[in-house]
Amino acid sequence: MPERALPYRPHNHDACVSQALADARTICREQNARLTAIRERVLELIWQSHKPLGAYDILAQLGSEGHNAAPPTVYRALDFLLQYGLVHRLASLNAFTGCSHAGENHHGLFLICHQCGTVLELESAPVSQAIDDAARAQAFQPEGATLEISGLCPRCRAEANPGAPSHD
Amino acid sequence: MPERALPYRPHNHDACVSQALADARTICREQNARLTAIRERVLELIWQSHKPLGAYDILAQLGSEGHNAAPPTVYRALDFLLQYGLVHRLASLNAFTGCSHAGENHHGLFLICHQCGTVLELESAPVSQAIDDAARAQAFQPEGATLEISGLCPRCRAEANPGAPSHD
């Protein structure tokens, strides 16, 4: 599996998209799931940038390209993509973002820039471990997690504070 | 500050409520904020149990006790309570829960039982630290967090699996 580019830096984003679509096709083939035209198009729209998209944004884009869709069409496609781990829903934004670890059965940690909207999905073993420990200490059995951190991404930090060095 | 009771065990919940209201009054007095009748009543309704309440649930309860309120009334009260850290909004549920660390300027970690709906708010330094480290490793400057863990609380675990010992 190739290393993913960081969304903060300029990168060949077409590669992000085609990688995501290729992964999706593989995953669906392996699981005998039907990645139909609409589902694939919704996934592609979500991957058009690293900024999450609302269901009605997707609906509008489908509409603008001639596909006269109603809300259930979009939500059903999203349900499918969620089910197979191809996208995530960001509860704090009511929006959807492509999963950059599709097929790895995980719950991500999302860094959401409130300035530019860019989202980076991480997997952090220390975070998962700390949460698991905290839950276990309460005899709570964790099953799903919503971990969304809002803040400033490196690019927007640099813009806000031009003199400061980046430690990246 | 007295130790809070755990919501999972039977406890004198009236004490939770009156403690929360007393804290709220103190905090508002200190900050010259007006804890008006509606705001206080909304806070009290939210604290009526350890299960989060939707804005329209609050609205319905206000209605059933003769206060003929419209949505903005409730949302304005909630905005006020959020602003002063007296309640939290749970993004994964579109619902509100009383803050059990009011005045301590924090972002909580919420353990949400998907069986009974009970929510426990924690503060976990290891979790906060791990998240901070993960963000910093991406040169991301965190400002706010949405940390909501869904799973089974100890009571519901015991019901689901009666033979198992509780490690509590």
Add this chain to the structure above:
DNA sequence: GCAAATTTGCAACATTATAACACTTGCTGC
């Protein structure tokens, strides 16, 4: 081909949240 199952189209509806504006209340300075 044909029956069954899945997917899509479509209309209506449910839930959650906000905007705009008028009215009331409580404080401030006189």
Add this chain to the structure above:
DNA sequence: GCAGCAAGTGTTATAATGTTGCAAATTTGC
């Protein structure tokens, strides 16, 4: 006390997000 002002509340309408139910079309398995 009382004008003037800011903060809070009432009310209506509307926006944004998400769901239900059913019929038509497509795909699948045989």
